[in-house]
Amino acid sequence: MVPLEAGAGPDNPPCPACGEPLFGWIDPRAGLAGAVRRCESCGLGVVGDPDGAEDALRDLDAATDGETIAIVNRAGFAAWVGGAGWAGLDPGARHLYTAEAVRRLVAHRDQVVGAARWAPGAGIATMWQTVLNGFTFGRNVALGALGRGRAAPAERAWQRRMDAAISFVVAIPALLFALPMELIAAACRRGGALRMRVELL
Numbered sequence: 001m002v003p004l005e006a007g008a009g010p011d012n013p014p015c016p017a018c019g020e021p022l023f024g025w026i027d028p029r030a031g032l033a034g035a036v037r038r039c040e041s042c043g044l045g046v047v048g049d050p051d052g053a054e055d056a057l058r059d060l061d062a063a064t065d066g067e068t069i070a071i072v073n074r075a076g077f078a079a080w081v082g083g084a085g086w087a088g089l090d091p092g093a094r095h096l097y098t099a100e101a102v103r104r105l106v107a108h109r110d111q112v113v114g115a116a117r118w119a120p121g122a123g124i125a126t127m128w129q130t131v132l133n134g135f136t137f138g139r140n141v142a143l144g145a146l147g148r149g150r151a152a153p154a155e156r157a158w159q160r161r162m163d164a165a166i167s168f169v170v171a172i173p174a175l176l177f178a179l180p181m182e183l184i185a186a187a188c189r190r191g192g193a194l195r196m197r198v199e200l201l
């Protein structure tokens with residue numbers, strides 16, 4: 001086995017959460033601020049160039065409501081099967097978290113989080129939209145239309161019209177496929193969305 005440190009270099013900046021080198025994952029595309037790199041140690045994904053733990057923590061605060069942190073899970077099954085079509089690649093997203101990445105990040109400010117619990121609604125929605133993204137020109141069209149996220153619409157008007165029609169026609173079949181997939185993923189602890197509680201020491 002090659003030690004991970006061997007990969008460190010300008011193309012492989014350190015992970016904001018754990019310091020291991022980041023590796024290329026997804027090429028830049030419409031709706032993303034840059035190429036996406038991922039950490040093979042804690043699983044954190046970073047869109048564009050990483051800007052350190054502070055930046056990743058600030059971003060995480062936006063996903064925190066009181067003592068609950070809600071994330072779309074980059075270590076989930078949906079991210080693995082979806083790749084570039086994964087619904088977690090929300091336009092404007094900077095950091096793509098995993099339970100381990102959150103644990104490492106909050107440790108930077110002496111916080112501890114409890115066990116990650118599967119968030120069924122968000123998990124099923126993520127798997128569903130990931131499946132739909134396989135059929136459309138744009139991405140996250142359905143969730144965008146439902147007001148549950150931002151869409152990366154297709155470039156041309158006819159493609160956007162097609163996407164609206166496709167999303168409507170495929171919505172139910174995609175759900176019938178996504179629902180058991182996500183249930184299996186959750187049973188294997190690879191759910192698409194997680195909730196974690198910040199624990200006070």
Ligand SMILES: [Zn+2]
Pocket residue numbers: 015016017018019020039040041042043044101
């Ligand atoms: Zn990491």
